[in-house]
Amino acid sequence: MKLVKMVTIMMLKIAKNRINEFLAALKEEYTLYAPTSNGVTKFEKIEDLTSICFLPNRTDISLKSIFFPPKQKFFRWKRGEMGYELEDYLDGEEKKVIFGARGCDIRSLKILDMYMRGEFSDPYYEKRRKNTIIIGISCDYPRESCFCSAFGGMVPEDGYDLWFTDIGTHYFVDVGSDIGKELISLGFFQEASPEDLRKKKRRIEKVQFEIERRTRIDLCEVKRCSQEIKKKSQDEIWRELGEICLCCGKCNFVCPTCHCFDVRDIPSFDGSEGYRIRVWDSCHLYEYAKTSAENFRKEKHARVRYRVYDKFVFPVMRYGVYACTGCGRCTEVCPAGINLREVLRRLVE
């Protein structure tokens, strides 16, 4: 009896015209981040609920920069009488709600967590990342470059607190965590019928089918595929790509799982005070692998190969997972038209 009751509690939906009320209630206690559109679509802090953009699919810019900004101050130093005084900039601690994250966004956070909160913990990332509530949403239709079905599909297994799926006048709501359970007690939700559940399933299947039709690539056997890619280190494909790649680094910057950064000092004229900052870096840039002795990846093809390997080979060796979510952002921004999906297809087949 108890079990049945729990199942019925989990079948929930929320009316679309009550979403704003729900978000307004959340906004009172949390800082709200949601997609906005201003030329490019990205996640921004929401002051005014009308600025939220209900998009049919993922944003142009991922939510990486909320937790890991492009430029971030570490600390300020000052030469005092007792040596150097440091003033830390551990900022951005706030209770956040992210509304409108897609499956790829949620998976990318899991991968970023793996790098920055796992074996080595990054305090600046950790500060921003903790106390974050994630409300995900199913895509209405995929973008041209999407291929998340190669990494487990549009709906992630976990990593969200609530998951919304459009079923006409309502959103069907899946609860993914204890915090999610607390949120549904806010009173904006109503019980969903079996018909709603069927609608949701149909909806997801339809989009999923659409993504698969585009993807036409099977990467499910992680070990085998990464081995396959590893074997191709001397393949002619790298030379071809190295010739057309502009090495502008855009694919790295839009990638929701790329996390390299460069540390720089900004001193005053005499160096007695200044800031230490970190800035996103890109493995496609000439100076990325440059050391005092030599540059390990002088040639462009080596850099292109490195990026693919750093997504599909090295993380598999270290953590057993890919570091790609199939969001297709790199494909979309590449001025040279390099399509990661096609590259993978050539490598795996």
Added chain:
Amino acid sequence: MEFLNLEAQILDLLKYLGIKNFRLAKEINEMPVDIAFVEGTPTNREEIIKLLKIRKGSHILVALGSCASTGGVPALVNTLRKREAMDVYDGEPPEIPIDPKPLDYYVDVDYRLYGCPFSKDELIELITDIIIGKNYRDKEYSVCVECSLRENGCLLEQGLLCLGPITRGGCNALCTANGKPCLGCRGPYEDANIKAHIKVLLDMGFSKEEVMEALSLFSYEKFKEVIAWLKEE
């Protein structure tokens, strides 16, 4: 002149540096100096001699701005035949003109600050590095890097002729962040894949002439070989 625009920092800067010679802002000018900033590029014999004198009388010579570091707009005249170029003077050139070249064609240049106008931030960075004895390095990445850090949309995607991917960064993507495509005022960086970018632009539907014009606007001297290659293709 951008020096005088360093309003916020100039007083602080003068604690460490004195201005000995500044033709546009000072009456009494002296030589020799520790650091000489040279703006513009010589276009006649007299100016070359002046440049050589400056080199002799300075410890560090900095090429300031587009014209000094890459040849800039004056070098555009090298795309024309001499006779055509003379037409702007109504047939009577004031002195015997020579082909405009970047400063390093004539003298050793220690540092270059690219851009038209050059970036104030980079100037501060260079002066700081010289004072504290650090090695100032040219930016070896494209405008795209800084444009992406500002999370802009791509202007190439919008179908504009943008030279961002092959142009040296450091300007903090001033133009592209405001919706204007990059004109390439900072010249190409060493690692730029220029030929690949030209192919991208041609595929986008721009004509060879349009691409050549865009390339030669600010850095004809740097793109000379590529333009010759493009003409033959």
